[in-house]
Amino acid sequence: MFQILNTFLIGITSGSIYALMAISMVLVWRSTRVVNFAQAGMALLSTYFGYEVVNRFDSYWLALPVAMISGAVVAAFIELVFMRVLLKHSNSGPIASIAPIIATLGLLGLIKAFIGFFWGNQDVNIESPLSTVGFSIGTQTLSLSPMKLLILIAVSMLLLVLTFVFQKTNIGLALRASAYAPEISRLAGIKVDLVRTFGWALAGAAGGAAGMLQTANGNGALSPDSLEFSLLLAFGFIAAVIGGLDSLLGAVFGALLLGLVLAFVLTYVGGSLVFITAFVLLLVVLIVRPAGLISQKAGRRA
Amino acid sequence: MSLRIENLSVHHGAIHAVNDISFTVPKGQLAALIGANGAGKTTLLRTLSGLTKSSHGTAHWNSLNLLQSKPENSVRNGVSHVSEGKSVIPELTVEENLEIGALWRRNRKEMIESKKSVIEIFPRLGERLSQRADTLSGGERQMLALSRSLMSKPELLLLDEPSLGLAPLVVEQIFQSIRELTTSMGITVLLVEQNAMGALKIADVGIVLNLGKVAVSGSASTLMADPQVRAAYLGY
Amino acid sequence: MHNLKASNISRFFGFILFGVILLIVGNSVDELRVYQGATVAMYVVAISSIILLTGYSGQVSLGHGALLAVGGYGAALLRNNFNAPVWLCFAGAVLLAALWGALLGATAARLSGPYLAGTTLALAVGLPSIANQFKFLGGEQGLIFDIGLPPASLGEMFSLYKWFFWIASLAALISMWWLQNLLRSRYGRVWRAIRTQSIAAELAGIHVARSKILAFTVSAGLAGLAGALLSMTISTVSPGAFPLTLSFALATGAVISGVTTLGGVIIGAVTLVAIPEIADSIAHRIGASENVTNNLPGLLVSGLLILTVLFVPNGPVEQMKHRKKVHI
Numbered sequence: 001m002f003q004i005l006n007t008f009l010i011g012i013t014s015g016s017i018y019a020l021m022a023i024s025m026v027l028v029w030r031s032t033r034v035v036n037f038a039q040a041g042m043a044l045l046s047t048y049f050g051y052e053v054v055n056r057f058d059s060y061w062l063a064l065p066v067a068m069i070s071g072a073v074v075a076a077f078i079e080l081v082f083m084r085v086l087l088k089h090s091n092s093g094p095i096a097s098i099a100p101i102i103a104t105l106g107l108l109g110l111i112k113a114f115i116g117f118f119w120g121n122q123d124v125n126i127e128s129p130l131s132t133v134g135f136s137i138g139t140q141t142l143s144l145s146p147m148k149l150l151i152l153i154a155v156s157m158l159l160l161v162l163t164f165v166f167q168k169t170n171i172g173l174a175l176r177a178s179a180y181a182p183e184i185s186r187l188a189g190i191k192v193d194l195v196r197t198f199g200w201a202l203a204g205a206a207g208g209a210a211g212m213l214q215t216a217n218g219n220g221a222l223s224p225d226s227l228e229f230s231l232l233l234a235f236g237f238i239a240a241v242i243g244g245l246d247s248l249l250g251a252v253f254g255a256l257l258l259g260l261v262l263a264f265v266l267t268y269v270g271g272s273l274v275f276i277t278a279f280v281l282l283l284v285v286l287i288v289r290p291a292g293l294i295s296q297k298a299g300r301r302a
Numbered sequence: 303m304s305l306r307i308e309n310l311s312v313h314h315g316a317i318h319a320v321n322d323i324s325f326t327v328p329k330g331q332l333a334a335l336i337g338a339n340g341a342g343k344t345t346l347l348r349t350l351s352g353l354t355k356s357s358h359g360t361a362h363w364n365s366l367n368l369l370q371s372k373p374e375n376s377v378r379n380g381v382s383h384v385s386e387g388k389s390v391i392p393e394l395t396v397e398e399n400l401e402i403g404a405l406w407r408r409n410r411k412e413m414i415e416s417k418k419s420v421i422e423i424f425p426r427l428g429e430r431l432s433q434r435a436d437t438l439s440g441g442e443r444q445m446l447a448l449s450r451s452l453m454s455k456p457e458l459l460l461l462d463e464p465s466l467g468l469a470p471l472v473v474e475q476i477f478q479s480i481r482e483l484t485t486s487m488g489i490t491v492l493l494v495e496q497n498a499m500g501a502l503k504i505a506d507v508g509i510v511l512n513l514g515k516v517a518v519s520g521s522a523s524t525l526m527a528d529p530q531v532r533a534a535y536l537g538y
Numbered sequence: 539m540h541n542l543k544a545s546n547i548s549r550f551f552g553f554i555l556f557g558v559i560l561l562i563v564g565n566s567v568d569e570l571r572v573y574q575g576a577t578v579a580m581y582v583v584a585i586s587s588i589i590l591l592t593g594y595s596g597q598v599s600l601g602h603g604a605l606l607a608v609g610g611y612g613a614a615l616l617r618n619n620f621n622a623p624v625w626l627c628f629a630g631a632v633l634l635a636a637l638w639g640a641l642l643g644a645t646a647a648r649l650s651g652p653y654l655a656g657t658t659l660a661l662a663v664g665l666p667s668i669a670n671q672f673k674f675l676g677g678e679q680g681l682i683f684d685i686g687l688p689p690a691s692l693g694e695m696f697s698l699y700k701w702f703f704w705i706a707s708l709a710a711l712i713s714m715w716w717l718q719n720l721l722r723s724r725y726g727r728v729w730r731a732i733r734t735q736s737i738a739a740e741l742a743g744i745h746v747a748r749s750k751i752l753a754f755t756v757s758a759g760l761a762g763l764a765g766a767l768l769s770m771t772i773s774t775v776s777p778g779a780f781p782l783t784l785s786f787a788l789a790t791g792a793v794i795s796g797v798t799t800l801g802g803v804i805i806g807a808v809t810l811v812a813i814p815e816i817a818d819s820i821a822h823r824i825g826a827s828e829n830v831t832n833n834l835p836g837l838l839v840s841g842l843l844i845l846t847v848l849f850v851p852n853g854p855v856e857q858m859k860h861r862k863k864v865h866i
Binding site for chain 1: 592596598600645648649650651652653655656657659660661663664668670671672782786789790793797828829830832833834836837839840841843844847848849851
């Protein structure tokens, strides 16, 4: 019974980090109709900025917002100087449908090389700001440490803020309108290009937060080739797709589901099957409910 | 104060969709632009609002150069385009669909006032504010599209086929509302229609487009009396 | 018809001639170049496998490294457990990977664009780590894949690297020859029809799904061959030999070659092999730090990829053809 609770806690924590990553993929997808495979790379870069702050000012609490802001700036910059040119250049021709995918891969490579230039390929460390030892109940230790608690609180707050922005503010309405119908939005007077950049910036901020939290949730090590970030990339994508790519709520739901399923497989079946499970889950969803578990529109042709 | 189009041409690849068109719509008038499928009506509207690039000619609304202005900026200068086929966003609520028309003004108070005044014109929308737009009937959607456009307080309205796919009774209502916009609010309207009869009935002036060129133009009543126009476009 | 046959024959002799040139070149350069030649040949096979998939049938794979791994492991298992002759190892690698490809293709046919890209990407992230978990695959260290010494009849001076080069070049020549013919056949036309006009193709009575699966199968078979060749040149198969970066490098090679035509495949293959060396010499010349030296190849490859997508999206070969047409 206690083990079930612990597994649940582990799953929810990692799932909530995947949720941030999935959200950042969904935000980009909604604003530009591009699945950004460089998203994890951008998150990694912002985490390195966070690492610099931790290094100099010894404050994780300062580093977290810095990582988010730098993530937003980097993403906005990429959208402005890169994606716009790309989408204008490659909107026709035989590889029009794959050009953005390939280009984001190139971007991922550039970002990794850039990180390597400045920080090297060896691990650097961000120490966890809070204890990672679980609370104990009687003689047993709960898989919920102050750090994990922080992660859960931070993610929930970010989700609340995002929901508020999306549902209650003008920029949120502009974001939604531009995502669903860019042309009608332009005719209604919305500067869709600007709104897109803002969508990317939000995505970058979410990615930055995901990177900082993921690093602190793991062993604190950070490197351009770290498996953690490959997993963040893969699981973020899988979670976003499970949720239906178009829906923020779906992304969160998909991520928590993924986190839980993986945690239970890890505890009760074995580590060797974790990845296969994620992959099978992805395939099953794609085949059985191609529009995602939560979706408004049918069809998965993009 | 008028909409002035001079020698306007638009190409779609090798196709000459709009071919050297010139006409003027004086302020406060309702102009009906009629013609068969593929006559270049929609292309002309899209060019005027900035969605499509022109290849030659000029188009001005007062002093605003329409061909150099992006759609989102034209709206700010009083030119609003309601595109073909009930241009509402189905995933948003009726209220949100209205609000996006006035977002650019960044003025909460004005937005609420505009909302109130369009609901006065189309009370049925007022009853459905919190419903998603895809729950509306075809006629209601067209009303919503018109209202969203009115939210930006336009001086010139470019309407693309508002009667498309609507029941005859509803068409009449929509046409009456459009006439009202000109008569009581002084909005200049360029109305593109396949329903030539209905459009000419409410219009002050008519322009007949054929294969990208202006075939005939004149006051609506003259056109309706013109035997050639009657035979080719009005069907009697 | 006669014309077609004539051009077929001349093309065949073209390939033979190319092979002879390779032989002569292979004899006159040093060991390192010969080894690099073998790697180029491996890349030619791997990249053409992606071009077939992406350029001809319109499907994207960011996870070809996983299929290469299947081929590599298949060949090594055959060699180690059954002592199979080398050619049989390669054939086995092709078949095993093709089988996987057929399974994957059956799923892939239902996906498109970013969904397929992401799914194959997820596979590439995951598959090598799966290899870690099974004993008979040798875990982290992987398996040895030793094709043995070159036959004595080639003389004592004949080095192992040259033997690799011969095998890899022969494999590349045969597969390119076969692929060219395949693409000129009915299948090739069907694939192109699907890529450009999927719906129209379906209306014209083409089984789109079936054709896509076939493309995936053939592509996977080629990838398996490339995997076996790669394993041969490094004498082992291990999860570490098929990292995500390999999959990305192959996709890059395909884009640089021009995904819509096989003609440029050698460009991509040579680029992939040459870039580390170019990067090395640049880093050396400017006296760069270790960090820069380590990451310069990645920077160059990614930069080249982005520039290609932006400015010559259809690849250099198509671009040149296009230019010629415009001038004439």
